[in-house]
Amino acid sequence: MSPEMSQLMDPKLVVLTAPRSVAAEQYRALRTNLEFMSVSGALARIMVTSGTPGTGKSLTASNLAIALAQAGKNTLLVDADLRRPMVHHLFGNANLSGLTTALTRPDEWEKYVQRGPVGGLSVLTSGPIPPNPSELLSSPIMMDLLGQFSRNYDIVIIDTSPVVSFTDAVALSQGVDGVILVVRAGHTSRKGDLKGKERLTQVHARFLGVVLNDIAMQDGAYSYY
Numbered sequence: 001m002s003p004e005m006s007q008l009m010d011p012k013l014v015v016l017t018a019p020r021s022v023a024a025e026q027y028r029a030l031r032t033n034l035e036f037m038s039v040s041g042a043l044a045r046i047m048v049t050s051g052t053p054g055t056g057k058s059l060t061a062s063n064l065a066i067a068l069a070q071a072g073k074n075t076l077l078v079d080a081d082l083r084r085p086m087v088h089h090l091f092g093n094a095n096l097s098g099l100t101t102a103l104t105r106p107d108e109w110e111k112y113v114q115r116g117p118v119g120g121l122s123v124l125t126s127g128p129i130p131p132n133p134s135e136l137l138s139s140p141i142m143m144d145l146l147g148q149f150s151r152n153y154d155i156v157i158i159d160t161s162p163v164v165s166f167t168d169a170v171a172l173s174q175g176v177d178g179v180i181l182v183v184r185a186g187h188t189s190r191k192g193d194l195k196g197k198e199r200l201t202q203v204h205a206r207f208l209g210v211v212l213n214d215i216a217m218q219d220g221a222y223s224y225y
């Protein structure tokens with residue numbers, strides 16, 4: 001990682017910024033679990049969502065993507081949260097084009113993919129925020145793009161908006177191989193978490209597991225820093 005890059009990146013990308021921290025170790029453990037799960041069936045496209053907002057989806061998706069790339073997987077991180085896109089902020093990338101641009105020019109999608117901060121990691125930021133996110137994300141073109149992504153990468157991690165507020169992630173779940181639900185300790189309402197899970201279960205999304213984020217704030221056992 002060059003000094004310029006570390007300046008632009010969010011320090012909470014701990015897998016890169018604090019690789020020896022307990023938090024970084026947890027992301028690597030998540031990666032290992034996914035590797036085990038993929039033994040019993042292809043897990044190329046993995047969506048990260050939550051019931052309610054602000055649980056740490058973007059941080060989880062980004063740290064996981066870094067950990068996967070470090071393990072030698074050719075990884076694509078896609079920001080499909082067209083409500084509150086964060087990936088470009090976290091990585092310090094430009095966001096003049098991205099997923100929404102790729103949706104309007106699907107034949108040229110590869111042009112909008114940017115290089116990530118570690119070898120093997122590519123990033124597709126959200127691109128300009130459109131007026132009709134759910135329409136775009138549930139379109140046949142989006143489903144087709146997801147297919148293209150998985151043909152070009154070993155693994156695709158997709159950051160999304162929360163399930164309870166918008167239909168975006170529910171629609172997207174139809175084009176992925178598995179869903180990770182992020183729950184934030186002492187922050188999200190249990191009701192919202194359950195509601196989110198319920199909505200995804202209704203459409204037969206494949207659940208991979210729940211990530212409990214930020215237990216640090218509860219018991220002080222560890223933090224990201």
Ligand SMILES: Nc1ncnc2c1ncn2[C@@H]1O[C@H](COP(=O)(O)OP(=O)(O)O)[C@@H](O)[C@H]1O
Pocket residue numbers: 012050053054055056057058059060086213214215224
């Ligand atoms: N474990 C954590 N420790 C410290 N701050 C966190 C943690 N998880 C999330 N945050 C902070 O909470 C906010 C929301 O996180 P983010 O990953 O953007 O959530 P989401 O994508 O679910 O909206 C951000 O400011 C992020 O830095």
Ligand SMILES: [Mg+2]
Pocket residue numbers: 057058059081084085086159160
């Ligand atoms: Mg987010």
